[in-house]
Amino acid sequence: MLSLPPVAATWFLLPVALVSFLAAFNDLKRMKLPNPLVIALALVYVAMGPFLLPFDQYLWGFSHGVVMYLLGMLAFAFLGVGAGDGKFAAAMSLFIPLADATAVLTLFAVFLLGAFAAHRALRALPAIRRAAPDWVSWDHHKFPMGLALAGTMVSYLALAIVL
Incomplete structure (x- = not known):
């Protein structure tokens, strides 16, 4: 059982799914997670x-955001993680009670592997590349992590x- 109240998850789901979809699309197309989308998720x-x-749970969410922001910036500075990815993860963490961290990290691992495999497989198909020829992620050496982050967030709320 997850700690986020089901009623809260229900109300959060639609606006969060919309922002998450836009984040994933932007990351696929431009390899960027724009600050306005991070701000929209936090708002x-x-x-x-x-x-x-x-x-009290609402207030604790802000501490989660601060900690994740600091971790995200460290990952940006030393591990090659995109700054937008770190900021989006910080905004995501506002919604996630500490008791659910293990479940969310497990979800993220699954989505990261699945999104990576799907992205790499789809970019190898000429028909898919022709359908979205201007997507920067097809030829970029990095993976659009916003895809995995968005899937994780929406799935967690669902x-x-x-549960």
């Missing part, structure tokens, strides 16, 4: 969280509704 939490979460 969903800021605006809706006080009405959907116990107040699972929080049903």
Whole structure:
């Protein structure tokens, strides 16, 4: 059972899914996660969280965001992770109670492997590349991690509704 209240997950799901879809698309097309999308995801939490979460859980979310932001910037500086990926992960972490961290990391690992395999397989197909010829991610040496981050976030909220 996940710690995020199912009612909160239900209300968060639609706006978060929209922002996550746009983030994944931007990362595929441009290999960038723009700051306005990171801010939009954080604003969903800021605006809706006080009405959907116990107040202490809502406030703890901000500490999760700060810690993840610092970890993301360290990963950017020393591990080659994109800055946008780190910032998007920080905005995601606002929604995730600490008790659910293991479940979310497991989801992320699954999505990272699946998204990587799917992206590499699809970019090898000429018909797919012709359908999206201007996507920077097809030829980039890095992987568009926003794809895995977006899938993780939306799946986590969906699972929080049903588990």
